Amino acid sequence: MRILDHAKPEDWYSTKSVGDDVTYIGEPFIEEFYRCNIWHIRGRDGDMLVDSGMGVVSLTAWVPLVTERPVQAVASHTHFDHIGCHHEFENRICHRCEADLLAAPTRKNTLADPYVTDEIFTKLPPLPYASTTYAVKAAPATRIVEDGDVIDLGDRHFEVIHTPGHSPGGIALWEASTGILFSGDIVYDGPLIEDTYHANAKDYVRSMERLYDLPVRVVHGGHFASYGAERHREIIKNWLGNRT
Numbered sequence: 001m002r003i004l005d006h007a008k009p010e011d012w013y014s015t016k017s018v019g020d021d022v023t024y025i026g027e028p029f030i031e032e033f034y035r036c037n038i039w040h041i042r043g044r045d046g047d048m049l050v051d052s053g054m055g056v057v058s059l060t061a062w063v064p065l066v067t068e069r070p071v072q073a074v075a076s077h078t079h080f081d082h083i084g085c086h087h088e089f090e091n092r093i094c095h096r097c098e099a100d101l102l103a104a105p106t107r108k109n110t111l112a113d114p115y116v117t118d119e120i121f122t123k124l125p126p127l128p129y130a131s132t133t134y135a136v137k138a139a140p141a142t143r144i145v146e147d148g149d150v151i152d153l154g155d156r157h158f159e160v161i162h163t164p165g166h167s168p169g170g171i172a173l174w175e176a177s178t179g180i181l182f183s184g185d186i187v188y189d190g191p192l193i194e195d196t197y198h199a200n201a202k203d204y205v206r207s208m209e210r211l212y213d214l215p216v217r218v219v220h221g222g223h224f225a226s227y228g229a230e231r232h233r234e235i236i237k238n239w240l241g242n243r244t
C-alpha cells in the first residue's frame with residue numbers, strides 16, 4: 001500500500017481564470033478522473049458557482065473568491081465529487097429529480113461508496129479525513145429548478161437544460177449570449193460514466209442529441225479540460241455513433 005502525505009488546507013484548491021469572467025477551481029491532489037471541475041462565474045448582481053468539489057476542505061475558508069459577493073451554488077448533479085461544499089452556501093440550486101439526494105446524501109446514493117478510497121488521491125486531504133468514513137453533508141436545495149428555468153446574475157442569464165442519463169437530475173447551464181455551456185457529467189472530454197445506479201441509456205442518448213445542436217463556443221465540463229465547438233460535436237458524434 002502507498003503511504004500518502006496529508007495536504008495542507010491552504011494547498012487543497014487551485015484557481016485559474018479562463019476568460020469570460022469564469023474561474024476554474026480545482027482540487028489538484030485528486031486523480032484527474034475523479035477530480036471535479038468547480039466553476040465560478042461573475043455576474044453584475046451576483047455570482048454563480050457550478051458544483052463545489054468533494055467537500056474535504058472548506059471552499060469558503062480557502063477560496064476567497066467564492067465569498068466576495070452573493071453566490072448561487074448550483075449542483076450540476078449530486079454525485080459526491082460535485083456537491084461536497086454545498087452546505088457552506090446559503091443559496092443552493094438543483095434539479096427537482098435530485099433534490100431528495102441533495103437533502104439526504106448517503107455514501108451509497110452519492111457514489112462515495114464505492115468510488116472514494118485513498119487510491120483516488122495523490123495527497124490525502126488534511127486530517128482528520130479518512131476515506132472509510134468520508135460522507136457528504138446534507139444541503140437541501142433552496143431553489144429547485146426544471147428544464148427552461150433561468151439563473152439570473154443581472155447581466156448574465158443561464159438557462160437550465162435538463163440532461164438526464166448520467167443521473168436523473170443532471171443539468172447543463174447555457175448562456176446563449178456568449179455560447180458558454182457548463183455541461184456537468186453528461187459530456188466532457190474524457191471517459192463518460194454511463195453505468196451509475198441511476199443512469200438511463202435512453203435518456204443519455206436524448207440528452208446528447210439535444211446538446212449536439214447547441215451553438216456552443218466553449219464547453220466547461222464536470223471533469224477534464226474545456227473545449228470548443230468542433231470538439232463538442234466530435235465528442236457527441238463519436239459517442240452517438242457507437243450506439244446507433
Ligand SMILES: [Zn+2]
Pocket residue numbers: 036079081082185222223
Ligand atoms: Zn463527476
Ligand SMILES: [Zn+2]
Pocket residue numbers: 077079166167185
Ligand atoms: Zn457524476
